[in-house]
Amino acid sequence: MSVGLLxxxxxxxxxxxxxxxxxxxxxxxxxxxxxWLLPGxxxxxxxxxxxxxxxxxxxxxxxxxxxxxIDSVGCGMGWFDYDGxxxxxxxxxxCSTIEAVLGRAxxxxxxxxxxxxxxxxxxxxxxxxxxxxxxxGMGVAVADYDNDGDEDLYVCNFGPNFLYRNNGxxxxxxxxxxxxxxxxGMTPGAGWGDFxxxxxxxxxxxxxxxxxxxxxxxxxxxxxRGMKVALGPIGLRGSSDRLFRNEGDGRFTDVSIEAGLxxxxxxxxxxxxxxxxxxxxxxxAFVADDMTPNHYYRQTRPLHFxxxxxxxxxxxxxxxxxxxxxxxAVADLNDDLLPDLFVTNFSAQMNAxxxxxxxxxxxxxxxxxxxxxxxxxxxxxGTAFFDFDRDGDEDLVAFNGxxxxxxxxxxxxxxxxxxxxxLYRRDGPLQFEDAAGAAGEDFYAGHCCRGAAFADYxxxxxxxxxxxxxxxxxxxxxxxxxxxxxxxxVQLLGTTINRDAYGSRIVVEAGxxxxxxxxxxxxxxxxxxxxxxxxxxxxVDKVDRITVRWTGGxxxxxxxxxxxxxxxxxxxxxxxxxxxxxMGKVGELEAGRVWTRAMTAALEKGEKx
Numbered sequence: 160m161s162v163g164l165l166x167x168x169x170x171x172x173x174x175x176x177x178x179x180x181x182x183x184x185x186x187x188x189x190x191x192x193x194x195w196l197l198p199g200x201x202x203x204x205x206x207x208x209x210x211x212x213x214x215x216x217x218x219x220x221x222x223x224x225x226x227x228x229i230d231s232v233g234c235g236m237g238w239f240d241y242d243g244x245x246x247x248x249x250x251x252x253x254c255s256t257i258e259a260v261l262g263r264a265x266x267x268x269x270x271x272x273x274x275x276x277x278x279x280x281x282x283x284x285x286x287x288x289x290x291x292x293x294x295x296g297m298g299v300a301v302a303d304y305d306n307d308g309d310e311d312l313y314v315c316n317f318g319p320n321f322l323y324r325n326n327g328x329x330x331x332x333x334x335x336x337x338x339x340x341x342x343x344g345m346t347p348g349a350g351w352g353d354f355x356x357x358x359x360x361x362x363x364x365x366x367x368x369x370x371x372x373x374x375x376x377x378x379x380x381x382x383x384r385g386m387k388v389a390l391g392p393i394g395l396r397g398s399s400d401r402l403f404r405n406e407g408d409g410r411f412t413d414v415s416i417e418a419g420l421x422x423x424x425x426x427x428x429x430x431x432x433x434x435x436x437x438x439x440x441x442x443x444a445f446v447a448d449d450m451t452p453n454h455y456y457r458q459t460r461p462l463h464f465x466x467x468x469x470x471x472x473x474x475x476x477x478x479x480x481x482x483x484x485x486x487x488a489v490a491d492l493n494d495d496l497l498p499d500l501f502v503t504n505f506s507a508q509m510n511a512x513x514x515x516x517x518x519x520x521x522x523x524x525x526x527x528x529x530x531x532x533x534x535x536x537x538x539x540x541g542t543a544f545f546d547f548d549r550d551g552d553e554d555l556v557a558f559n560g561x562x563x564x565x566x567x568x569x570x571x572x573x574x575x576x577x578x579x580x581x582l583y584r585r586d587g588p589l590q591f592e593d594a595a596g597a598a599g600e601d602f603y604a605g606h607c608c609r610g611a612a613f614a615d616y617x618x619x620x621x622x623x624x625x626x627x628x629x630x631x632x633x634x635x636x637x638x639x640x641x642x643x644x645x646x647x648x649v650q651l652l653g654t655t656i657n658r659d660a661y662g663s664r665i666v667v668e669a670g671x672x673x674x675x676x677x678x679x680x681x682x683x684x685x686x687x688x689x690x691x692x693x694x695x696x697x698x699v700d701k702v703d704r705i706t707v708r709w710t711g712g713x714x715x716x717x718x719x720x721x722x723x724x725x726x727x728x729x730x731x732x733x734x735x736x737x738x739x740x741x742m743g744k745v746g747e748l749e750a751g752r753v754w755t756r757a758m759t760a761a762l763e764k765g766e767k768x
Contacts, residue, residue: 200584201548201643203594205624205636207601213281216271216633220254223630224564226378227257228391229295229317231562232347232367233540233609235685236625236633237299238616239310241288242329245753246275247616247689249625251633252296252314259293260318261372266293270314277753279617289330294318298430298685299612302351302360303658304405308756310659313351313362315685319343320364324409339411340403345370351680352433352442353657353710354418355461359405360657360680363444365428366398386565392427392449400428400446400454404462419456419464426451430487430684434677435662436498437519440712442662445473447484447502457519473500473513477523482508486611486684490544490553491675492588496666498677501528503539503557503684506574510534510557528555528583532593537578538562541611541684545622549644549695551672552585554594558626560607577605602636614689620646620733620750622693644697645732649705650754651678652762654740662710665692669732670699691735701729709740717744 209215221230234252241248251271258264269291273281285291290312298315305311309325319341323331335341340362348365355361368391370376380390400422403411422428427449436443441458448454452474456464468474476482483505492499497515504510509529513521528534537559544553559578566574580602582595596603610627616635617623621643626634647667651660661680666673676692696702705717717738719727730736737746737754745762746754 200597201640203548203582203584203597204599204639204641205602206599206639207634208279208637209633209635212279212635213283214249214273214633214635215283216251216273218251218254218627218630218633219256219268220629221256222378225389225562227376228389228395228562229257229345229376231389231629232297233629234296234627235298235348235541235610235683235687236612236627237301237312237687238612238614238625238689239301239312239687240756241272241310241312241325241331242274243309243327243756244277245755246277246618247614248275249273249281249612249616249635250290250299250312250687251625251627252299255293255295255317257375260295261375266295269293270296275616284329287329289332290323292321294321297346298348299610299687300349300351300362300681301687302661302680304351304360304362305409306359306658308658308759313340313349315346315349315364317345317370320346320349334409338409339413340364342401344398346398347429348431348446348685349681350431350433350444351659352444352662354402354433354442354458355404356441356711357405357407358656359407360659360661361405362403362411363431363433364401364403365431365446366400366422367427367429367449368392369396369398369424383563384569386563386569388563388565395427397424397426397451398428399423399426414462418462419466421466422454426454428454429485431681432487432489432500432679433662433681434489434498434679435664435710438497442710445487445500447487448481449485450481450483452481453484453502467519471519472521472523475523476509476511477525482511484511485540486542486557487682488542488544488555489677489679489682494588494673496664496673496675501542501544501555501557503542504534506538506561507535510539524589527589528591531583531591532581532595534581536574537581539581540609541626541686543611543613543683543688545613545693546646546695547622547638548584548640549621549646549697551644551670551674551695551697551699552587553695554585555581555583555591556611556624557581558606558608558611560609560629575605577607579603579605580608606631606634610684610686612683612686612688615648615693618751618753620648622689644695645700646696647694647702647730647732648735649676649692649694650735650737650746651707652737652739652745652759653709654742656710656740659690660710660740661690664708666706666708667692667694667702668704668706669694669696669702696732700732702732703730705730705736705738707738715740715743
């Protein structure tokens with residue numbers, strides 16, 4: 160969200176902008192001998208279905224003219240199964256206004272919870288669930304923090320945060336104050352991870368900027384090329400992130416200082432991802448920071464961090480400069496079973512692609528993506544790697560939108576306020592092709608996007624997208640791409656570790672390839688994605704092996720069973736495999752069937768399904 164590089168030379172940016180309106184050609188790929196590849200490009204389509212499905216949310220994000228930078232930060236979104244029926248529901252935070260924060264006006268809007276009815280439609284259950292509020296919402300992080308079998312909800316706010324404990328009956332109770340995680344201030348993002356290895360989830364919360372209600376930020380306090388625009392983040396005072404240790408009794412303790420967090424008031428934290436980045440079986444934290452070096456906290460032993468951003472290569476871009484970083488996507492692009500990271504940035508900056516080199520080192524390698532289509536004209540936010548056509552390669556999407564509506568009236572015209580998305584179809588480790596223009600008019604249109612949350616909400620075997628847009632209705636982009644390849648989805652159930660199995664790694668071996676996925680409690684931009692592993696398989700119609708590296712490092716291998724004659728029974732495709740820690744495969748669900756809370760409860764009681 161930086162303004163530092165916005166004033167790029169018009170002569171440089173103009174040809175880049177002009178080139179973005181050309182749709183990608185739907186052309187065949189070169190012939191390949193490997194059977195996991197689909198023969199040619201599918202018909203790529205994403206259909207906008209929010210209104211038709213009953214999601215009628217319209218956000219109001221501060222002042223329409225965006226006079227203060229808080230007006231432009233926007234919100235994330237969150238998919239999670241709040242009622243335990245197996246269908247993913249959608250939570251959307253709502254923004255507010257400075258006048259409401261200062262008590263001079265009323266915020267009539269509220270966060271919203273939409274229950275997935277399992278037939279492609281949703282119902283608004285916000286009030287029924289006890290989630291109606293008038294705070295300025297920002298980020299979403301979901302976890303079963305109390306290990307009682309249902310999903311709880313942490314909502315980051317501009318103001319005190321919420322910790323909504325799931326009561327198990329379709330309702331929630333805010334316990335943030337008594338739990339010790341209300342954390343007042345401007346705290347955009349959060350991530351859950353078992354940092355101390357005790358089997359329950361701890362909470363990392365990012366902080367952005369200090370705010371004094373007695374001296375609120377002045378609107379339009381910066382001039383840019385003759386325009387009055389919002390000041391920030393440079394010129395504001397940053398704030399310090401927090402790490403809260405889960406005590407296992409419903410309470411949390413702030414252990415930020417003793418654990419070695421070194422954030423200070425010059426830094427502006429946004430999206431958080433908690434994962435074992437270096438493969439040592441300890442959970443680390445990566446924070447995308449705006450206009451200041453990114454944070455990478457590597458655990459050396461439980462709850463002891465080393466600030467390793469600079470030495471790891473994750474703090475800066477390839478030129479050694481800080482970037483204005485917003486969203487984070489994770490994948491294994493070079494088949495080393497370690498996470499690579501894609502980070503969305505401000506205009507005139509390349510989006511970062513940090514490729515793991517092993518031994519805790521990453522290199523920023525944006526060229527393959529930039530060659531496919533440049534991100535320089537865009538301000539990037541929500542993002543993810545996902546295999547939208549199920550050909551065996553995870554593709555990449557990034558949603559964009561500027562922070563200054565005044566740009567639309569600027570002459571000569573340099574940037575659009577509402578911007579096109581980026582969609583890269585991947586054909587091999589680092590082979591990206593621009594596919595945005597081929598994805599249909601609902602997808603390829605100008606928006607001012609922020610959060611994007613990814614899930615197969617309709618259980619048809621492909622990944623769909625919920626999308627947050629400033630001052631506009633929420634969108635749900637249903638994936639109607641076809642024809643698509645086979646797929647396998649893997650759902651984990653923790654036993655001695657946290658029930659969500661956050662921090663675990665899944666490797667699916669099929670057709671001579673390895674597909675690595677991480678079970679994460681956060682991602683994109685301030686959002687909660689479906690934590691189940693979704694793997695496209697192309698033409699491969701059986702799976703050879705599934706290896707789960709559970710949080711803490713213990714491995715469990717799922718291989719084909721043997722029939723009465725001793726011949727292997729292949730692990731099937733186009734289904735969900737449910738794996739419980741220490742018990743192996745405990746469920747196998749064909750597309751359209753879901754795993755419910757009742758099934759887990761029956762399993763834990765030793766009942767047969």
